[in-house]
Amino acid sequence: MVNKPIKWLFVEIDIDSYEHFSFDLWMTIIRSNPQFKPKRTVLLKEYFDIDKNVEEIDRVIRHYDNLFNIISEKTGNHIEREEVFFLIIASLGKDIQGISVDDLRGFFMRSDKLFIENIPRIIWKDIDQLLKKIKEKEKTASILSNTAFIYGDSLRKVLRQLELEQYFSFMIFSDEIGMSKPNIKIFEYLYKKTQELRPLHRSQIIHIGDNKIADQNGALSYGMNAKLVKF
Structure with a gap:
């Protein structure tokens, strides 16, 4: 019997097909508080x-x-x-x-x-359930996010307050490494970080985000899988 991908809100993700799940942050998991x-x-x-x-x-x-x-x-x-x-x-x-x-x-x-x-709002409403399922299956997840006016140290605090930090093995923010998506080097850095957890092939990693250029094209250009989401 073939397992069907689980549909998380409007996003179908086959957890069993991948070993590591990289997530964009802005407009994928959170959006700015309107205040x-x-x-x-x-x-x-x-x-x-x-x-x-x-x-x-x-x-x-x-x-x-x-x-x-x-x-x-x-x-x-x-x-x-x-x-x-x-x-x-x-x-x-x-x-x-x-x-x-x-x-x-x-x-x-x-x-x-x-x-x-004025903490950001979660827009992927069942993201905690998806992350919990990834962890239960002994797979791993991370954040890969471009930062502009808000830097990584503040975003880590936000994810802690939203009780999501615990699900991520590591977080990569552009202000901390001097590179932005879709630069192939930032996906290479992501790959190296996954290797510190356990040996994986690029095809076992999927990057999930809302931006076709930065997220989808960037991941695919490095040989990873990609999933484009829009909320």
């Missing part, structure tokens, strides 16, 4: 005394967020958030000569605190 970004916009305005309304500031933040996601996908390199925010602040009419990297880091400390206080 966070407006609060971050107000914080940016007040912290740097920006003489623009919050709607204009929000528009500029979204523009550069989207732009740098595209650049990261095309180059495969991680772009430091300090660089992005210097451009954002300059675009909003502030003279960045008077703003130091330490000033920005002070802003990020407060922004990260807001992020944790």
